[in-house]
Amino acid sequence: xxxxxxxxxVDDQELFRAGVAVIVNAQDGxxxxxxxxxxxxxxxxxxxxxxxxxxxxxxxxxxxxxxxxRQLFQRDHAARRTKPLRVVVLTTFNLDxxxxxxxxxGASGFLLKDITPVMLRDAIRTVHTGNAVLAPRDLSVLLNNxxxxxxxxxxxxxxxxxxxxxxxxxxxKGLSNxxxxxxxxxxxxxxxxxxxxxxxxxxxxxxxxxxxxxxxHGLAG
Numbered sequence: 001x002x003x004x005x006x007x008x009x010v011d012d013q014e015l016f017r018a019g020v021a022v023i024v025n026a027q028d029g030x031x032x033x034x035x036x037x038x039x040x041x042x043x044x045x046x047x048x049x050x051x052x053x054x055x056x057x058x059x060x061x062x063x064x065x066x067x068x069x070r071q072l073f074q075r076d077h078a079a080r081r082t083k084p085l086r087v088v089v090l091t092t093f094n095l096d097x098x099x100x101x102x103x104x105x106g107a108s109g110f111l112l113k114d115i116t117p118v119m120l121r122d123a124i125r126t127v128h129t130g131n132a133v134l135a136p137r138d139l140s141v142l143l144n145n146x147x148x149x150x151x152x153x154x155x156x157x158x159x160x161x162x163x164x165x166x167x168x169x170x171x172x173k174g175l176s177n178x179x180x181x182x183x184x185x186x187x188x189x190x191x192x193x194x195x196x197x198x199x200x201x202x203x204x205x206x207x208x209x210x211x212x213x214x215x216x217h218g219l220a221g
Contacts, residue, residue: 005030005128008051010042010068011090012060016113020055023117030124039063043071047080053124054087056107058098065089066102073106084205086127104216108208109133132208150218157217159201167194171207172214 007024009017009032021032034049036042038060046054054072056065069087071077078085087107091099092114099110108127111120123133160168163184170180177191184191195207204210214220 005053005124006033006049006051007031007124008034008036008042008045008049008054010036010039010054010060010065011057012037013057020120023120024124026117027121027124030121039065039068039071042068043077046072046077046085050081050083052083052086052128054085055111055124056087056089056102058089058091058102058110064098066098066105069102069107070105084130086130088123088127088133103134103208104212106205106209108206130206132206132211134208151216153217153219154202156202157219160198164194164198164201167191168198168210168214169219171195171198171210172220174211 007030009020009024011017011020014037017035017037021035024030024032033051034045036045039056040063042054042056043063045051056069058065066089069089072085072087087102089099089102089107089110090113091110092112093099099107103109108130109123109132111123111133115123126133166184167180170183175183177188177195180186180191181188195210198204198210199206202210202213204213211220
């Protein structure tokens with residue numbers, strides 16, 4: 001029997017939180033372990049209740065979701081955790097620039113607040129496994145205007161092998177493992193192995209961060 005996915009809800013509207021909590025708690029294999037009304041309270045509760053997934057509103061008083069996400073993935077906060085943390089930001093606007101900033105800081109994607117219960121359930125399960133809840137192609141569009149000038153490419157990038165670099169480029173463009181496998185004439189399991197190696201070498205958490213890394217360093221092509 002697997003453990004339930006532990007979910008923390010962060011939104012300044014109590015009625016909205018209550019509705020989402022009902023939806024999440026009705027799903028098999030997941031439960032709400034805490035609720036916060038602003039980013040400051042979220043920072044405290046993450047340490048206290050140890051969620052797997054945080055559903056984080058973008059616009060809140062005291063501390064908004066962008067700043068809370070940034071602080072959650074700072075080295076000192078991350079070092080206190082014993083398991084991966086995934087953050088999904090909630091917004092009322094599609095392709096929200098503030099959502100893009102939260103993704104740069106470590107969020108695994110964003111959801112519109114009018115999504116269906118089924119979409120919410122699937123999104124929580126998706127990020128819990130380390131994938132994005134925003135299609136990487138859409139993420140690329142979202143990040144196009146986030147970096148005015150690329151940063152220098154880190155030395156770690158040079159450690160990627162000749163087989164890993166095309167995989168990196170393909171992930172950055174939003175291709176799935178199946179699409180990459182067809183492109184490089186390899187199996188999906190081989191692609192998965194390459195992706196795992198790329199994440200380790202570049203010290204990245206997931207595929208979302210590969211897309212961010214590529215845009216940030218002018219490697220998106």
